[in-house]
Structure formats: C-alpha cells, structure tokens
Amino acid sequence: MISTRRRRIATAIAALMSLLAAVAAAEVRVKVEGLEDAERENVEARLGIRARAADIGENEALVMRLHRQATSDIESALQPFGYYSPKVDAQIEGSVPDWTARYRIDPGPPTRVTAIDTRFVGEGADFEALERRLRWIPLKLDEKLDHARYEATKKRMADAALANGFLDASWARSELRVNPDTQQARAILHLDTGPRYFFGEVSVTQEGEDDRLIDPDVIERYLHIQPGDPFEAQALVDLQFRLSDLGYFQSVDIQPQRDLVDAEKHIPVQVTTEPRARTRYDFGVGYGTDTGARLSVASDWRRLNRRGHTLNSDFRLSEIKNTLGTTYRIPLGGEAGESLSFTAATETEKLEAGDTAKYVVGTSLDRTPGDWKRRLYLEFTHEESDFGDSTTRADLLTPGVSINRTRADDPIHTQRGWYAFFDVHGAVNNVLSTTSFVQGRVLLRGHYPLDRSTRLIGRIEFGYSLVESFGELPASQRFYAGGDQSVRGYKYQSIGPRDADGNVIGGRFLNVYSGEIEHRFWNNLGAALFVDAGGVGNRPGPDLLLGVGAGLRYRVPIGSLQLDLAHPLDDDETGIRVHIGVRVGV
Numbered sequence: 001m002i003s004t005r006r007r008r009i010a011t012a013i014a015a016l017m018s019l020l021a022a023v024a025a026a027e028v029r030v031k032v033e034g035l036e037d038a039e040r041e042n043v044e045a046r047l048g049i050r051a052r053a054a055d056i057g058e059n060e061a062l063v064m065r066l067h068r069q070a071t072s073d074i075e076s077a078l079q080p081f082g083y084y085s086p087k088v089d090a091q092i093e094g095s096v097p098d099w100t101a102r103y104r105i106d107p108g109p110p111t112r113v114t115a116i117d118t119r120f121v122g123e124g125a126d127f128e129a130l131e132r133r134l135r136w137i138p139l140k141l142d143e144k145l146d147h148a149r150y151e152a153t154k155k156r157m158a159d160a161a162l163a164n165g166f167l168d169a170s171w172a173r174s175e176l177r178v179n180p181d182t183q184q185a186r187a188i189l190h191l192d193t194g195p196r197y198f199f200g201e202v203s204v205t206q207e208g209e210d211d212r213l214i215d216p217d218v219i220e221r222y223l224h225i226q227p228g229d230p231f232e233a234q235a236l237v238d239l240q241f242r243l244s245d246l247g248y249f250q251s252v253d254i255q256p257q258r259d260l261v262d263a264e265k266h267i268p269v270q271v272t273t274e275p276r277a278r279t280r281y282d283f284g285v286g287y288g289t290d291t292g293a294r295l296s297v298a299s300d301w302r303r304l305n306r307r308g309h310t311l312n313s314d315f316r317l318s319e320i321k322n323t324l325g326t327t328y329r330i331p332l333g334g335e336a337g338e339s340l341s342f343t344a345a346t347e348t349e350k351l352e353a354g355d356t357a358k359y360v361v362g363t364s365l366d367r368t369p370g371d372w373k374r375r376l377y378l379e380f381t382h383e384e385s386d387f388g389d390s391t392t393r394a395d396l397l398t399p400g401v402s403i404n405r406t407r408a409d410d411p412i413h414t415q416r417g418w419y420a421f422f423d424v425h426g427a428v429n430n431v432l433s434t435t436s437f438v439q440g441r442v443l444l445r446g447h448y449p450l451d452r453s454t455r456l457i458g459r460i461e462f463g464y465s466l467v468e469s470f471g472e473l474p475a476s477q478r479f480y481a482g483g484d485q486s487v488r489g490y491k492y493q494s495i496g497p498r499d500a501d502g503n504v505i506g507g508r509f510l511n512v513y514s515g516e517i518e519h520r521f522w523n524n525l526g527a528a529l530f531v532d533a534g535g536v537g538n539r540p541g542p543d544l545l546l547g548v549g550a551g552l553r554y555r556v557p558i559g560s561l562q563l564d565l566a567h568p569l570d571d572d573e574t575g576i577r578v579h580i581g582v583r584v585g586v
Contacts, residue, residue: 027098028053028063034105039081046077049101058097067092067101074105082145083107084180110144111178115186118157124166124193133160145185150176157191165231167258168194197231200257200266204273212275214248215306221334222246231256231267239271245336247302247310249273278303287580291492292319307331320492321349335368343379349475351493354386354503356475372405377425380432383474394474397432400425408447408586412559415455417586418446429468437467439477441510447586453520461486461534463510470508470538478506479536481545484581486512487534489547489566490573496536507536511544524555530564545570551579559584 030050032043044050049066056062071088078086089104116139120130137156138149154174161169173190202225206213222242225235236254243252253272261267284296294316301311313326325345332338341364348357362379378399385392401424408417426438442462449455463479482490496504512534520526528551535542549566564579 028056029100031100031102032105033103035107039078039083039107042080043074043077043103043105046073047103048073060096063092063099070101070103074103078105078107080147081107082110082112082147082185084111084178084183085109109183111180111183111185113139113141113143113145113187114184116141117187118153118189120157120161120191120193121172122192123195124161124164124169127164127193129164130160130193133157139187145178147176150187153187154189157189161191161193163232163234165196165198166193167197167231170194195265197261197265197267198227199225199229199231199235200227200260200262200268202227202269202271204271206273206275208275212278212303213306214303214308218306218308218331219243222336224334225269227266236269242336243271243273246308246331247336248276248308250276276302291321294318319350321347323347332365333367337366337373338368339366340364341366347476351385351475351480351504356383356385358383358474358476372403375402377401381474381476383476385475392472392474394434394472395432396427396434396474396477398425398427406586411585412557413555414447414586415449416447418444419586420444435467435469435472437465437473437477439463439465439467445586450517453526455518457514457516457518459512459514461510461512464540465508467508475506479508479510480504480506481510481512481534481536484579487514487532487545487547488530488549488564488579489532489568489577490545490570491577495534495545497538507542508538509540509542510534510536511542513544518553520553520555526553526555527551528553528562528564530566532566545573549576558582 028049030044030047030053032040032047035043047070049056049063049070052062052066056066067090070090074088075084075086078084085108087106087108090101091103092099092101094100116137118134118137118139119125120127120134124130133156138152139146140149154171158169170192171190172192173188175186175188177186177188179185202223204216204219204223206219223239224242225239229235236256240252240254243249251274255270255272257268257270278301280300280302282296282298282300284298285294286296287293295318296314296316298314299312303309304311308331310329310331311326312329314323316323323345324347325343328342330340332340343360343362343364345360346358347360348355358381360379360381362377364375364377367374367376376399378397381394381396381398383392383394383396385394402422404419404421406417406419408414408419410417421443422441424438424440427433427436429436440463442460444458444460446458447455448458465473465477465479467473479496480493481487481495483492483494487495494504497507499505512532514530514532516528516530518526518528530549530551532547533544535544537543546569547566548569549564551562551564554561560583562579562581562583564581566577566579568574568577
C-alpha cells in the first residue's frame, strides 16, 4: 500500500511539473520588422499582443483577436511620427500554446507640414515679446510631421504667455488637420492671451521668535520685484532661490494672492519664511588619496544678529595637510553671496621636499555685477617653508582679484555645463613683503553630453608667476602638479622642478590638461576612461607628463563617488595609483 501511495504521489508531481512547463511555454513571440529607433519602440509599446505575450498563449481566441487588432495598433503608433498610410504584412504561426506573430511594416510616405498658422490674439496680439517667441517654434514648414513638435509648439506659446503675465491665456483654436491621401498637414494655433497681470505689493512674514528674525530692510534688498512689474512666474522662482540661498531660512513659501487682484490687475505676493537653527555643527571622517586619512570639524553661526552677519569656522586634520580657519561675513548688495568678509587661518602641509606652515589674515569683497562673481581681496601671509636643507621665511601683502562663473543644467550631477575661474594677485618688496611677484591662474572645466548616459569631461589649468627672486617665493605661491585634481597616476604635488637632492621644489609655470569619457551603464553605476597631462617648469610651456587610467563612478545625492586606477607614462614612474574622491557639479 505504501508503494502504491508513493507511485500516486510521484505521478501527481510529474503531472504538475508537466502542467507548469506547458504554462511556462505558453507565450507569443512578437517580431517587428521594417522600422528603426523611436518608431519601432512606439510600435512595440502599442502592440496589445506584445504587451500580453507572456500570458495569452493558452487562449487561442484572444491571441487571434489581438493579432487582428495589431494592424490598427501599428497605424495609431506611427501617426505621431507623420506616417498615416503604413502597409502591414501581419502573419501568425504556431498553435496552442506556442505562437510566433510577425509584422513586416512599410511606413509609407511621410506626411509633411504644408501650412502653419500660429498667432496670439486678444490683448497680447501685438506684444513684441510674444511675437519673438513665434520666430523659433519647434514645428517647421515643409518638414515631416512630428506630433511631439506640434505639442512642443503649443507649450512654447502657452509658456511665453504665462511668462509675460498673461495668466488667463486659453486656446481660441488648436487644430492639427491631416490629409492622409495627399500626405499634407496644417497646424492652426491661436492663443487668446486674455488680460496682462502685474505684481502688486510683496509682503514678507518671518515666523519665529524675535531673536531669530532678520531686519526687514535686509530682506527687502533681495526681493527684486517692484509693484507694477509684469507678473512673471520665473521671477517668483528666482525670488525663492535667492532667499533660500541666504542660509537664514528653513523654508520659503511664496504665494501669489490672485483672489486679491485689483482693478488694474495687480496681484499681491505673500512670502512666508521659517528660520533655520542659529548654529550648525558638522563632523566628518574620511580618506582622500591626496590627503590620506582625515578628520574635519566645522561650525556655522548662521545668524549672529538681526543684520544677518555670519561666522564660520573649519578645522581639518589629515596626514598631509592641517588647516584651521574662521570667516566673519557681513551681507551686502542684493544677491546671495555678496558680502564683506574678514578671515584668519593657519595651515601646515607636508611636501615631498619638506614642510611648510603659513598664517593668513585678510579681507575680501564679493560681488556679482552680472553673470560673473567677482572677489576683491587683500591678504597678509607669514609663511615658513623647509626645502631640503634650506629654510624660507616670507611675509607677503597680496592684493588680488578673482572672477568665476558656473553654467550647469544640474548643480550636483551636471550633464551639460562649464566653470571658469581667473585670478591675479601679487606683492611688492618692502611693502609688508619680502619679495615682489605677480601671479595669475586660469581654470576651465566643462561637461558635454554625448547621449543620455554618456558625457565628455574636460579640464584645462594654466598658471604663471613673474617673480623677482624665485628662491624667496614661499611654497604656497609655487606651482606643483600631480594628484586627484591634477595629473592622476602621480603622487600629490610630485611634478615640478627638483633641487640637487631630487626634491620637488615647485616652479613658475603650470600647464594641466585632462580629458575623460564617462558612461553610466546601470542605474547609478558607471565607468570612465581618462587621460591627464601636466607639467611645471621655470619657463613657459613646460614638458608634460602623461597619465592614463580607468575608474568606477557611483551617483549619490551629494555627487559622484569616484574610484580611479591611473598609470603614469613617464619613464621614471611605474605602478598603478589608486585615486578616491567625490565630484560635485561641474
């Protein structure tokens, strides 16, 4: 009896396995031929028989119904690309539960745009700013009809009306007329702008206790919106970013009060802010190839008084460089970041040729007179450097000016953008300085997308020094190359002229170039190939040392974690160097 029971169980299991195998094989294989790229992708997405391919193989009636429907699915999927008369050869082979559906598609002649009638009507009919937007619409005459471009044209017109204060705009006519027989299409887009609106009074309410508030006249400097200005949604976005970037507020809420609009179409705006905590402390532990193990402690007093003064201090301890600095900042002007600052700092660093220590006090005036940020500064530095058997002590009073600008599509994960930085500073002997020199530095970085997942990254850096006596120039004013942010494959600051003992003592001129191609192949994980070149010398155009390598990239909210393996190509250098770092923005 036990043997019989076992045979029954075995038979039942075998039958169940056969049933599962049959269900697993019950599918429809769908093949689409004759199309490429976006057209093919859209057809495959619209085919009902493909969407249900994995679960309909046992249902012959459903398979046949979806197969008959496929031609209609294909026709509707091709219309957005301007193909209204496709020829479809539809075939299906097989039987329950294994099917193969094949669709050979000839999209036919494309429909072309033969007439475009776009206009603004109503109060904005003769508005020049709106008329300019019609000169560069995505929809083009005599080109193949593309429904996406038609929709983009509608959006551009609606956005233009909204951006210029026409908040009640609506479509008087919105038509796309297609004649499949003649392959001709006509677009008619008439947007009734309605009345134009303007900004009214901007009121700011700061929530919180009195000792956590900023004086109203300080906040008013950043409003940039005057009653009577044309109402623009972008102006409100800019205002929110400007107030948030000040660092005083945890949140900034901006509400146009359309229910309070007056007879002249003025819309009041209510701004409500919540304060941040007055003090913030940051602690960090990490490792960098250029610095080794490191520890950092920072404090940020965001609001010392009702005038918005701030105080920042930063202490960084590492195997190579130690720094301690503090900055007192007084906000000025009407842009976040414009300020008068007073700084004090001390720094020690271990170089290949020896050690250096410097002490700095200074002041700077930061302004943004347009798209470029400008910094005027004056610093007094006392520095002591040990190079081999020699010791250099220097005092420098260095006035200088630097400008920089960033353009990026994303401030953290930049796909397209660039950064430019220029600096010139110097000192005069006997004017609180032990030597005379003029130094300039240029840094350019750029990101360019090759496709959605691939970007090209480039960097160029130049530096020059005109100096009376190079031997009296301290280490901080000499140029070096090598390391994470320079020529990978070489040790930190290991490239430059050497003394008689072979120690790197820095040079007057710097040239560094870098090219990198980065591809993100799975979610946030990517890889990169790069080549770096750099040289430091006492004459312009120093000889370049090359480094090549590959690395892994992983995107996180704060930036891109980087692990690079770099190989130097100089005959005197060997081995592979590992570089670890984080890239933020451009």
